[in-house]
Amino acid sequence: MIVKKLGLCSQLFFWGLPRIVENFIRELEFAHTTVYVFSVVTCAGLPGAPLEFLDNSLKRKSQKLSYGKVIHTVANNIMEYDLNKKNMNEKLLKMKRLSLEFSKDIKKSEKTSIGRILPHHYAFHWLYLNHRVDKDENFLVTKTCTGCGTCSKICPLNNIVLENGTPSFRGHCDVCVACMQWCPQKAIHGNKRVKNRTQFHNPDIRLSEMFYRKKSTIN
Template identity: 25%
Template sequence: MKTIIYWFSGTGNSLAVAKELAKQCGDAELIPVARAIRNPPPSAGRIGLVFPVYAFCPPALVARFVAKLNASPDSYIFSVITYAGSPGGTISVLQRLMKKRGLDLSASWGVKMPENYPPFGGAPAPEKQQTVNAAAAERINKIAAEIQQSPRGRHEKIKTVWKIVSRMMFPVFQKRAARADRSFRADKKCNGCCLCTRVCPVNNVAMVDGRPSWMGHCEQCYACFHWCPQKAVQYGRSEKQHRYHHPAVSLSDFEM
């Protein structure tokens, strides 16, 4: 069965998951959500959505993509979400979005990955990153084996309180995320290499007089922050934070 896996990622956590799932599923194609939303491809027998949890919800870009998703009502659609703290009620929000599109989320899984959110302190030390990624690799292998069986109705139980929290957070985050880029800046280490403009999935970073400028439609993926080779991109007081990207991905995977 042909599988299309749509992915969204800033540091590579979700992309690393998507790449391994595609490898183990066989006949699979990886497509970034940022590209697919501009030109939705045809449907497939099995469709995957792999993305990180933002404020206990799907990212805004993923939500907009689901509203355009090409799939038939009987398509097998699965999702694998990545998170550092708690997935909250992310899957319940995704299920509602799918229902509005006339689709059903057949199955879902979650994978705990290294933290990378600058407002909450950023990434842990490299040793901790390795430990978390090693455990995640085992989890991904189990998920891949289950996906090949195409189970339906396979969802981890979500507590009612998390469903309520995520339902409340979703519209708030959707509204505020884009303008949160006002906290970005480039410090004196910036050499004008333009890498931040190339890794942004929504072209939210532009060079103005040789310096990066954020344009007000941010997706909060922090690719510009974590991939900057000079560690010149800052978010608030982030100078001492570790930078992170998953070891299984490369810069070329992100350059749009």
């Protein structure tokens, strides 16, 4: 299949991209020399340099990011902070409006300029790669777990295995917090603070879509 337009949309993690996205780009093979690569990245409000990291990874493949935008959305990294309910609906509506605007730009193959990664961006992202990922040994599953298996089906890294109906974590975790946000019993606590925090995921996304997205992802 010859792809001339490629979209890489993601959440933003620690001023860069989730490890799974970086790995995905590393695996890509481009047969076509002039691919129009676009990206829309969602963040909680402190974006750092995700588009620049993406552009860098693409340059290693002799490609570049042609169009990139960052959207500020509802902050839901439950391991780091509690949900801020202020202006939630406005943020979600603005997101939808911007998404439509960006899709029109992308249809017209419009371009944006991409900046540079600065030393403090590298430093903060390094923290993620070296001090957060794969650190799931303290993840706790409470007694409210019913063994429904949702967490195992949703985990993008297949890091959760149900053993006798109880989830266990395999040490290969991007800390995306999806298992914590989607567990119907709120039974997964990545740290002690999660217990008293509010679960949130985008209300426009259904669980079935999350399963479908995972099936269509190359691991």
